[in-house]
Amino acid sequence: MEIKIRKIGGQEQEYIEIGCRSEDTRVKSIVRFVKGLDGSISGSKGEHIYEIPVVDIFYIESVDDRTFIYTYNDNFETNLKLYEFEDILKEKGYLRISKSVILNLMKVDSIKPALNGRFLCKLTNGEDVIISRKYVAEFREFISRRAGT
DSSP states (O other), X not given: OOOOOXXXXXXXXXXOOOOOSSOOHHHHHHHHHHHHHHTEEEEEETTEEEEEEXXXXXXXXXXXXXXXXXXXXXXXXXXXXXXXXXXXXXXXXXXXXXXXXXXXXXXXXXXXXXXXXXXXXXXXXXXXXXXXXXXXXXXXXXXXXXXXX
């Protein structure tokens, strides 16, 4: 595979173009990676496709083999799987908190213990999400790393 880089003028919008024979998994991985760097993720609602800024996402949930992106007061469906979101968002303050949910930690308002070793997160939009027992240790480790302790 050849890679070409061309400098453009200050007034031109930056772009990336991929020349390929078919849109295979390798090409799709490149596209997902670039979109993750750009700071937005594609999601659909009805017939429309939207670019959702990463900072606007509260959490991402997988339900019945479908993946949904939740924002302050809306949700969108996406074709990406949770493990793909983990790769894209791991350096942006997102963490898996259960088998089916990845949480934007910047949207957490408060955390308190719940039953059976789980934790309840109250989000800034008023929603509650549960950190399952299996992910509590990883959550604590992530928080302490971010706090620098």
